[in-house]
Every structure is written in C-alpha cells, then in structure tokens.
Amino acid sequence: MGSSNGQRLGITEPISLAGPTDDDLMRTRKLEKYLRDVNLYESQEEAVSREEVLGRLDQIVKIWVKKISRAKGLNDQLLQEANAKIFTFGSYRLGVHGPGADIDTLCVGPRHATREEDFFGELHQMLTEMPEVTELHPVPDAHVPVMKFKFSGVSIDLLYARLSLWVIPEDLDISQDSILQNADEQTVRSLNGCRVTDQILRLVPKIQNFRTTLRCMRFWAKRRGVYSNVAGFLGGINWALLVARICQLYPNAVPSMLVSRFFRVYTQWRWPNPVLLCAIEEGSLGLQVWDPRRNPKDKYHLMPIITPAYPCMNSSYNVSTSTLRIMMDEFQRGHEICEAMEKNEADVDWDTLFEPFTFFEAYKNYLRIDISAENADDLRNWKGWVESRLRQLTLKIERHTYNMLQCHPHPGDFSDKSKPLYCSYFMGLQRKQGVPVGEGEQFDIRLTVKEFKQAVSMYTLRKPGMQISVAHVTRRNLPNFVFPGGVRPSRPSKGTWDSRRALERKVSSHTKPGADDGRKRKQTDDNVDTHLRNAKCHATMPSSSGEFREGSPIVSTISSSSINLQFEHMDANELVGSNREKVENNLTDSIRDSRNSVEVSSHNGKVDGPMIGDPRNKGLSFNSSNSKDAEKLAIEKIISSSALSPNGGLGELEVLSADLITSIDLVRMTVTARELIK
Numbered sequence: 001m002g003s004s005n006g007q008r009l010g011i012t013e014p015i016s017l018a019g020p021t022d023d024d025l026m027r028t029r030k031l032e033k034y035l036r037d038v039n040l041y042e043s044q045e046e047a048v049s050r051e052e053v054l055g056r057l058d059q060i061v062k063i064w065v066k067k068i069s070r071a072k073g074l075n076d077q078l079l080q081e082a083n084a085k086i087f088t089f090g091s092y093r094l095g096v097h098g099p100g101a102d103i104d105t106l107c108v109g110p111r112h113a114t115r116e117e118d119f120f121g122e123l124h125q126m127l128t129e130m131p132e133v134t135e136l137h138p139v140p141d142a143h144v145p146v147m148k149f150k151f152s153g154v155s156i157d158l159l160y161a162r163l164s165l166w167v168i169p170e171d172l173d174i175s176q177d178s179i180l181q182n183a184d185e186q187t188v189r190s191l192n193g194c195r196v197t198d199q200i201l202r203l204v205p206k207i208q209n210f211r212t213t214l215r216c217m218r219f220w221a222k223r224r225g226v227y228s229n230v231a232g233f234l235g236g237i238n239w240a241l242l243v244a245r246i247c248q249l250y251p252n253a254v255p256s257m258l259v260s261r262f263f264r265v266y267t268q269w270r271w272p273n274p275v276l277l278c279a280i281e282e283g284s285l286g287l288q289v290w291d292p293r294r295n296p297k298d299k300y301h302l303m304p305i306i307t308p309a310y311p312c313m314n315s316s317y318n319v320s321t322s323t324l325r326i327m328m329d330e331f332q333r334g335h336e337i338c339e340a341m342e343k344n345e346a347d348v349d350w351d352t353l354f355e356p357f358t359f360f361e362a363y364k365n366y367l368r369i370d371i372s373a374e375n376a377d378d379l380r381n382w383k384g385w386v387e388s389r390l391r392q393l394t395l396k397i398e399r400h401t402y403n404m405l406q407c408h409p410h411p412g413d414f415s416d417k418s419k420p421l422y423c424s425y426f427m428g429l430q431r432k433q434g435v436p437v438g439e440g441e442q443f444d445i446r447l448t449v450k451e452f453k454q455a456v457s458m459y460t461l462r463k464p465g466m467q468i469s470v471a472h473v474t475r476r477n478l479p480n481f482v483f484p485g486g487v488r489p490s491r492p493s494k495g496t497w498d499s500r501r502a503l504e505r506k507v508s509s510h511t512k513p514g515a516d517d518g519r520k521r522k523q524t525d526d527n528v529d530t531h532l533r534n535a536k537c538h539a540t541m542p543s544s545s546g547e548f549r550e551g552s553p554i555v556s557t558i559s560s561s562s563i564n565l566q567f568e569h570m571d572a573n574e575l576v577g578s579n580r581e582k583v584e585n586n587l588t589d590s591i592r593d594s595r596n597s598v599e600v601s602s603h604n605g606k607v608d609g610p611m612i613g614d615p616r617n618k619g620l621s622f623n624s625s626n627s628k629d630a631e632k633l634a635i636e637k638i639i640s641s642s643a644l645s646p647n648g649g650l651g652e653l654e655v656l657s658a659d660l661i662t663s664i665d666l667v668r669m670t671v672t673a674r675e676l677i678k
Helices: 022-037 044-071 076-081 090-096 115-128 187-205 208-225 235-247 254-267 296-302 319-344 378-402 444-454 497-511 517-530 572-593 625-641 652-677
Strands: 086-087 102-110 133-139 145-152 153-160 367-374 404-409 424-430 467-474
Touching: 022 254, 044 076, 044 086, 044 102, 044 115, 044 145, 044 153, 086 090, 086 187, 090 102, 090 187, 090 208, 090 235, 102 115, 102 187, 115 145, 115 153, 153 187, 187 235, 208 235, 208 254, 235 254, 254 319, 254 467, 254 625, 296 319, 319 378, 319 404, 319 497, 367 378, 378 404, 378 424, 378 444, 444 467
Parallel strands: 102 153
Antiparallel strands: 086 102, 133 145, 145 153, 367 424, 367 467, 404 424
C-alpha cells in the first residue's frame, strides 16, 4: 500500500487510498498551468547548460585529485586509480528547481585529499584561474563548509566529503551507512544532504505528483514569507519532507488533492510531535540521532521534522515560538482557501492561495536592522554572519518578554539604491493576542538589543567599516525602498483573501456583544503555549538601561513589568480543554450521524481497519462531511503514532493525545451501545 509495487511507505498505513475525481483532475490541470505561467520551470536550453556545467565540474575534480595524488607521492597504481566524484542534492536532485536556481553539489574525495589544504587550497586555486568561474567565495568555517561560485553563469554550492577510502569508485553508492565509517563530523554533515535527498525519492509513492506538489508548496511558502531556514521558518529540505509525508498518507492523490491535504493535516498537527518518513534507526556507527528522551537539546525543538537517512536529525531546529505561530496561521489560511475551492466558491482560485503576504501592512511596529561595509566582499561576509545571528534576536526578545512580544522576521533583505554598500532587515512586532492591555504601557527591549549587537560584534573576521544598528520604526515611518518599485502604496490592499477575512472578523466582533477580536487568533497562540511547556525559557527581565538607537524602546501596549507568567503554571487540561471538548463534541455528532464511518484503532503505531477510499468502504466520498470527520479521526491517530516522549515515558503532549483518543473511543462505545439498545 502506498507505492507502485504494493509496499507500504511510511511509519503508518495511508489515511486514504482514494484517487482523484473529475473536479480534482480539473483543479490539478489549472494548478500545473498556474505554475508554468509564473515561470517555475526552466527552459530546455538552461537544463542542457546545467548538465554541461556539472559534467565539466566532474572533470575538474578528477584532474584535481590526480594532481594532489602526484604531489603527495602516491604509487603508480593509486595514481592511476585516483578519482573524485560529483553528486547533486537539494532542489536540483529532487527535480523541483526553477530558472536561475543554484545547484547544490558534493565532491567526494579519497582519504589523502584533505579539506583545508587540498579542497579549500589547491582546488580553490584551480577554480580561481578559470575564466568561466566567477564570484568565487569559500566559506571554510561554516557549519557545513562550502565553496560558492558561478560556473559559466550557473550558481554552484560545492561541499566536500573526505572518505576513508584510498580510491573512490565511479559507481560509489553513498546511500550505504558504511560510507560514514571513520568520517569526521564535517564529512557526515556534507554527505547528509545527498543521502537525505535520495532517501526522500525512495520513500514517496509517485515521484511526479510529489515534485509538482513540492514546487507548489515552495512557491506558496515564498509568497507567504515563510520560506527561510535561517530566519526561523522552513527551508527547502523541510518543505520536501512535509510534502513527502503527505504523499505517503495519500498515495493515489493528484497534486491539487495533495496541496489541500497538506493544509488539512498540518493544521491539525500537534507539535512538537515529529514528522517522520520512516522509523529512526540507531545505526551501528554510534552517531547521535534525534531523540528527545536521550539528548537534552532535542527536548526544546518546537517543530521537529526528521530527516530519513542515518543519522536522523531534526532539520527544523531553527523554528521559534513566533515563527511556529506564524506558520500555523498560514496553514490555517491555506486550509480555508482549499476548502473554499473544493466547494467551488466564487472568486477563490489558485491566485487566492498564492496572494503575497503584505508584510509591511500587517504590523504597526517594526524592528529595523541596518548593516554596512566598506566593499562588496566585506558586505557579503558581514551579511552572511548577521543573517545567521538574526534568529538569536528573535529568541532573545521572546525570552526576555516571556513570549508576550511576538516577532515576525521578514525572510529577505532590502537595499537602498542610494547606499550601495548597505542593507536592511525587518521584524514585525506585536503584543500577544488575547493579553489584557494596560493604558500607556509598553515594552522596553533596549538591553535585549544591546546584547544582540554585542554578540554580533564578536565576529572573528570583522573588518573596519562593518557596522550594525538597530532601531524601532512604526509603519508610517518605513522607508520607501521596502515597497515594490520604491513607491509606498497610498492605501492598504483591498480585495485580497486576507483583507476580506479581516473585514469579516471586524464585522463579526461588532455584531456579537462581548466578542473578542483576538479570540480566533488566540487559539493558535494557546497551541504554541502548549509547546512551550516542553521548551520553557527562563530569563531575567531587562532593565531600563542600555543603549538603543534613536533612544526609544519598542512601543507596544503592555509593560514588560506587568507580564503575567501564569501560563507556565496552568494545568495542561485547562490549556487545551476547550479545544479538546470541541473535537470530542464534533466527533460525537459525526459518529452518531455516520454509523458506517471508518473504525480506526492503534496497535504499535499502525492504523488498522479499512482506509478512507478503500474499495471496502463503499459509498464513502471525500465530498461528504462523514468522510471528512472520519479522515480527521485518522489524522489524529497518525499524529499520536508519531509521538515521542521527551522523558522516556508518556510526555505531556502524549498524555493529552491519549486522553483525547480515549474519549473518542468511549464516545464510539457509547454510541454503539445505544444502537444495540435500540
């Protein structure tokens, strides 16, 4: 089940084996046309050019390894057999790259070809002397050391893996765990990209459907401002893993269905339960794998998305409380739009889903980070360092305000054309929804900003002219260069899905006496607070002293001194009780209305019984409310089967999951008993 040869893919059975309806096929054709129209596919000429560049690069590393082998005095046989090989990974290997995208590549070399002296030394020198190589930028001290350059106009990121072999065979299979034997940490990390990419392709049922869906989700994430690993959102590999899991759960679905199910599943997902494509293997090499029961750091991961190749790691450790909340809001928005499309609502189509997020209209307060340098090379290095530290500023603000001040980092940077060696970053700031507001109260994060600037200034390669400044700006004081074409819009965007929904919420809050405008948004905040009980951060409140550019604290509507830490001590059932009661009531109604709904039970993490869409489930259709309720129940089981306890036993989230499932089972038993009595 779940693949062409009948073998199940994933750690559970699929949720549904249903194929597409005529409407699903029509929506898929429209989606594919949309993706072509927005230029997400490269031309045939560009594809050929990339292949030629990769072939040339493979020739270069083969020449390089023979050159260093000769210089090191290897015997004639080893010299003759000396070899290196180029592998690809990332979006290019997955087949979802677009025009102008860079190619992630890996050079695999023998044991006598060192990283420092030979790769970043001799190979770097060879590339420097080639006229077709431009913008060569080595980063040897990165977490995963890399050489970045353009080869005949094609952007290349080149990693290096030094194996323990004297000779690299041309038919080398790097998917075997034995390839990691005696490898250093940098080599293991460098190999991880290729091994994970290849494993993903092995674990999805229909590769073409996976690729189209992933193209769609990558484009959607970029349009909605949630595509950036370094900013605390998700990067390419994270989105690939999330999409791959949906393909496993709906193996016969076409892309339009998979996009809809993506939002349906991850809107319900209870983080920090991990997303897994396969079981986590301990392996025989003693390498550390992701396990919150053994590794203290893993307990604090808020949105674990686990890589499927040994050693299994959390690919999304950068996610913070604020970025998780933002992504959950976006998943909910996507779910509502896909539901509206499936109901054929007017004025709702793929354009609606891909509407860009109007970041500079969304908040009243922003944090602006400006950096500058004396030349282009220094600015590139300085940008790379500052971008890698911006996430720490988000975490510090969350921690120092006890998550009452929420940060939304923009994943990109902005340049003022009048200042060539200068760029800016922005973070949206808002008070946590649902928190009582005191008149005239405000946050003071000057000390937090001072700590961040001091940490950034510790850059070991910092040169004169590398400057950074941080300031609070309001929406009306945003610089014009952040807007398209450098022109500030005269009025807020109207007619978009977001503006219509905001208007509906505003009308609803006025028409219902006592209604709270932030009540719906607060539900997401409460879910995120639940995650915090497994990842509490304690810090001393900042004092009012400390430097801050323009001399003003971040203006908001609640004082840091009045923040109530009550949420850390609330009973778990109080936090999720109302949500759980809603789910139980809905399930009670759906089971009562549908006596033939799917029975789902858990045994060792498997979902048993006929699946939704199974031929045995005659009369079940995804267009019926009964089927969706049954599907919701199946998703609950999938989530609970992914649960891992941080403490070796049932954790807090897992207890809640078990309580919920127990309540569901009790409801089912009660309804069945009533039917027997009747």
